[in-house]
Amino acid sequence: MKIxxxxxxxxxxxxxxxxxxxxxxxxIAMIASSILLGKxxxxxxxxxxKDMGLASISLFGVLIAIFVGIGxxxxxxxxxxxxxxxxxxxxxxxxxxxxxxxxxxxxxxxxVIMSTGFIxxxxxxxPSPDMDILKAILLIFFELxxxxxxxxxxxxxxxxxxxxxxxxxxxxxxxxxxxxxxxGSKSESAAVKHITEFxxxxxxxxxxxxxxxxxxxxxxxxxGYILYAMSYGILYIAIILLISAIIFQRRDFK
Amino acid sequence: MNIIEIKNLSKEFRVGFIMxxxxxxxxxxxxxxxxEIFGFIGPNGAGKTTTVKILTGLIxxxxxxxxxxxxxxxxxxxxxxxxFLPENPYFYDYLTAREFLNFYARLFxxxxxxxxxxxxxxxxMVDLLKYKNVQLRRxxxxxxxRIGIAQALINDPKLVILDEPMSGLDPIGRTMIRDIILRxxxxxxxxxxxSHILSDVEMICDRVGMLFNGRLKDIGKLDTLLSTRVxxxxxxxxxxxxxxxxxxxxxxxxxxxxxxxxxxxxxNETQKDEVLKIIEKGNGQLISLIPRRETLEDLFLKEINYx
Amino acid sequence: xxxxxxxxxxxxxxxxxxxxxxxxxxxxxERRGRIEDMKYLPSGRFLKGAALAYDEILGDxxxxxxxxYFGEHYLSNKQYEWLSHMLxxxxxxxxxxxxxxxAGGVMLAMETKEIDxxxxxxxxxxxxxxxxxxxxxxxxxxxxxDYMYFKKDFAAAARYMEQAARLPGHPEYLxxxxxxxxxxxxxxxxxxxxxxxxxxxxxxxxxxxDIDKRIKxxxxxxxxxxxxxxxxxxxxxxxxxxxTLQELFKSGIINMIPYEPFGGKYYIDxxxxxIHSTMVEERLGVYID
Numbered sequence: 001m002k003i004x005x006x007x008x009x010x011x012x013x014x015x016x017x018x019x020x021x022x023x024x025x026x027x028i029a030m031i032a033s034s035i036l037l038g039k040x041x042x043x044x045x046x047x048x049x050k051d052m053g054l055a056s057i058s059l060f061g062v063l064i065a066i067f068v069g070i071g072x073x074x075x076x077x078x079x080x081x082x083x084x085x086x087x088x089x090x091x092x093x094x095x096x097x098x099x100x101x102x103x104x105x106x107x108x109x110x111x112v113i114m115s116t117g118f119i120x121x122x123x124x125x126x127p128s129p130d131m132d133i134l135k136a137i138l139l140i141f142f143e144l145x146x147x148x149x150x151x152x153x154x155x156x157x158x159x160x161x162x163x164x165x166x167x168x169x170x171x172x173x174x175x176x177x178x179x180x181x182x183x184g185s186k187s188e189s190a191a192v193k194h195i196t197e198f199x200x201x202x203x204x205x206x207x208x209x210x211x212x213x214x215x216x217x218x219x220x221x222x223x224g225y226i227l228y229a230m231s232y233g234i235l236y237i238a239i240i241l242l243i244s245a246i247i248f249q250r251r252d253f254k
Numbered sequence: 255m256n257i258i259e260i261k262n263l264s265k266e267f268r269v270g271f272i273m274x275x276x277x278x279x280x281x282x283x284x285x286x287x288x289x290e291i292f293g294f295i296g297p298n299g300a301g302k303t304t305t306v307k308i309l310t311g312l313i314x315x316x317x318x319x320x321x322x323x324x325x326x327x328x329x330x331x332x333x334x335x336x337x338f339l340p341e342n343p344y345f346y347d348y349l350t351a352r353e354f355l356n357f358y359a360r361l362f363x364x365x366x367x368x369x370x371x372x373x374x375x376x377x378x379m380v381d382l383l384k385y386k387n388v389q390l391r392r393x394x395x396x397x398x399x400r401i402g403i404a405q406a407l408i409n410d411p412k413l414v415i416l417d418e419p420m421s422g423l424d425p426i427g428r429t430m431i432r433d434i435i436l437r438x439x440x441x442x443x444x445x446x447x448x449s450h451i452l453s454d455v456e457m458i459c460d461r462v463g464m465l466f467n468g469r470l471k472d473i474g475k476l477d478t479l480l481s482t483r484v485x486x487x488x489x490x491x492x493x494x495x496x497x498x499x500x501x502x503x504x505x506x507x508x509x510x511x512x513x514x515x516x517x518x519x520x521x522n523e524t525q526k527d528e529v530l531k532i533i534e535k536g537n538g539q540l541i542s543l544i545p546r547r548e549t550l551e552d553l554f555l556k557e558i559n560y561x
Numbered sequence: 562x563x564x565x566x567x568x569x570x571x572x573x574x575x576x577x578x579x580x581x582x583x584x585x586x587x588x589x590x591e592r593r594g595r596i597e598d599m600k601y602l603p604s605g606r607f608l609k610g611a612a613l614a615y616d617e618i619l620g621d622x623x624x625x626x627x628x629x630y631f632g633e634h635y636l637s638n639k640q641y642e643w644l645s646h647m648l649x650x651x652x653x654x655x656x657x658x659x660x661x662x663x664a665g666g667v668m669l670a671m672e673t674k675e676i677d678x679x680x681x682x683x684x685x686x687x688x689x690x691x692x693x694x695x696x697x698x699x700x701x702x703x704x705x706x707d708y709m710y711f712k713k714d715f716a717a718a719a720r721y722m723e724q725a726a727r728l729p730g731h732p733e734y735l736x737x738x739x740x741x742x743x744x745x746x747x748x749x750x751x752x753x754x755x756x757x758x759x760x761x762x763x764x765x766x767x768x769x770x771d772i773d774k775r776i777k778x779x780x781x782x783x784x785x786x787x788x789x790x791x792x793x794x795x796x797x798x799x800x801x802x803x804x805t806l807q808e809l810f811k812s813g814i815i816n817m818i819p820y821e822p823f824g825g826k827y828y829i830d831x832x833x834x835x836i837h838s839t840m841v842e843e844r845l846g847v848y849i850d
Binding site: 001002004005006009012013016017079080081082083084085086087088089090091250252253254 | 267307310311312313314330331332333334336338339340342343344345346348349353357358360361362363402405406409415
Binding site for chain 1: 568571572575576578579580582583585586589590591592622625626629632
């Protein structure tokens with residue numbers, strides 16, 4: 001109930017913020033531009049549309065998750081709005097969770113709007129498009145939730161610019177850990193091997209959520225896999241939120 | 255049972271790159287009784303806000319303890335009965351006054367029907383009822399301070415903590431806040447407020463605590479706090495023979511001749527009585543006798559000079 | 562409320578779960594063959610625009626992936642479906658980087674036998690890599706080698722070798738080799754000298770072993786040719802093939818029977834008089850005119 005109040009307020013803030021609409025506008029524009037690009041390609045037009053659509057949903061989702069996420073807690077502290085909240089009978093972790101869920105709610109709305117536009121476009125080109133793209137969108141959404149939690153973690157102790165840099169790096173690294181591990185396993189040094197292996201399991205593996213290429217080329221992705229990836233996402237988010245809560249619980253609001 | 259009980263409370267901040275320790279509050283002992291208006295005064299940077307932040311759970315003390323309603327301040331449940339207005343508050347300016355109060359009400363799990371009624375009552379009390387659907391970004395500083403107070407009262411608290419509620423307001427705004435605080439007292443609430451504007455405190459507080467450089471210098475009822483201090487008395491009289499004038503000069507703390515009149519300042523009642531006797535003997539005429547009550551301002555300045 | 566014990570318990574539960582989930586995910590068919598997704602690798606010219614200003618680093622990453630791709634398939638199935646495409650894209654992204662041309666060209670020639678692609682890659686490198694690069698001379702050198710070894714176009718080979726010999730950093734023997742190449746292109750000795758140079762410059766142990774084997778095969782080829790020549794002299798002199806190589810030696814046509822580098826022996830087939838090594842079943846075709 002209290003968490004919901006914070007979440008709804010966070011959602012309301014995002015909705016009344018103009019940045020969101022700007023990003024949404026660009027996202028829709030980008031999906032629409034895939035029509036144009038599709039025309040330039042000989043052969044499989046829907047492939048381009050699918051590629052562009054999924055990429056836009058993912059890219060703009062990440063932008064919103066990072067840009068809104070990094071300011072989520074910091075802005076409350078900087079503008080001292082947090083003072084009145086903490087003085088109310090609410091645990092700090094409830095506040096944090098509320099902020100997180102508020103942004104997730106924002107992302108849900110944003111992803112739903114973009115996906116609707118994207119799928120309508122697909123239906124225009126194909127009478128019965130392969131609905132496996134929904135699986136890809138589902139996993140993109142889980143990736144967005146994970147990135148949001150990382151942004152929130154950094155935002156709970158660092159300035160927005162630093163958080164932005166950190167989160168963006170985590171996003172990039174999160175897509176490269178697989179390569180990191182592979183490079184490490186080629187190394188002759190056992191230490192390097194172990195370190196890269198350790199990093200591989202420690203850092204978030206965002207490639208787990210990337211089934212875009214499979215879906216676009218109609219390579220089957222089992223629900224079992226989706227379930228694994230989603231569980232991975234939820235558990236990782238739980239860890240990140242837990243760490244954020246610990247940091248947030250201990251800090252002074254000067 | 256005291257509403258607020260503070261024992262040996264200290265807070266150190268670590269600042270800068272080398273994490274140098276700075277004491278913001280040192281060994282504070284304080285209690286606030288039920289139903290009183292307690293004024294917490296001191297110059298800027300004295301540690302008032304630090305104390306308030308510790309009481310509301312925004313920061314943690316380095317050492318010492320504090321209780322509100324007899325329960326440890328770390329217990330979140332005590333906050334059900336606390337209202338808090340921070341210094342220079344900023345609020346979610348994208349919300350309207352009504353949405354704003356509704357949001358805070360929901361943090362207390364107050365039921366919906368009650369919320370609606372209470373919001374209107376509070377908006378009426380702080381004279382903002384006609385702005386209830388206006389976004390806070392259009393509010394003036396005084397209006398924000400008032401909606402802030404309404405926010406602090408949303409849960410009908412037993413204790414209201416206000417940090418510098420009058421700073422930055424015009425005289426009308428300050429009067430309004432003063433009236434609201436007095437009304438809270440009438441409703442049986444305990445009010446703890448900090449200020450560096452002494453006239454406000456003097457007018458409405460039952461008791462005050464004075465803070466300098468993180469240490470409590472004085473605490474007590476305003477009257478006793480002021481009456482224990484030596485008051486001065488200003489006497490003016492007509493001119494007399496030099497013999498009498500000389501003996502008055504010897505007694506007085508200060509004595510000047512001006513406009514064919516004698517102005518004498520004495521420090522206590524006995525001196526006053528003696529001066530009056532001399533005037534009588536010398537057939538002088540007493541023009542006026544003004545006891546100068548020491549103000550908080552004087553106390554303040556004295557403290558500052560003292561250091 | 563969160564207390565330390567609860568937090569520890571939560572970490573204790575979630576972290577192992579995460580670990581085993583990741584293991585499970587890595588095993589699922591959806592994750593396997595990740596690198597083989599190269600059919601979705603767009604052309605380098607497109608990527609150059611799309612990578613914004615990060616084409617160099619993208620090229621570096623792709624180059625690393627290419628090396629891993631090569632290594633993995635070298636050890637497993639020796640199928641290199643995407644190798645030339647990956648090389649092409651990574652050199653598009655990193656046009657001035659010498660090493661991918663050199664190493665890639667050698668991989669294509671020696672391992673996958675895509676000689677035309679190897680030649681094209683070396684030529685692309687010679688066009689793009691600045692001549693001041695310390696290893697630039699390797700590009701015409703290996704290109705010449707491709708022409709000589711695989712294409713048997715000795716004129717072209719000599720031309721590129723000459724170019725290499727004029728560049729700084731080339732080994733001392735190279736001008737001499739060029740002269741010999743012009744004079745006697747079809748000479749196994751030349752090939753052996755080249756291969757020895759390649760052997761010295763190869764770091765990959767498997768590659769080294771491979772080249773070493775190739776050198777020995779050429780030595781076998783050289784020796785067999787030598788012995789064939791001697792056999793023909795023997796036939797012209799006595800009207801018949803010798804029964805054993807010993808006869809060649811005894812008749813004084815050769816002053817020793819060459820040592821077989823693999824540790825085997827050379828012998829004459831009694832049926833048709835052809836000469837073989839006990840260790841090498843098939844002769845290298847490339848040196849025979």
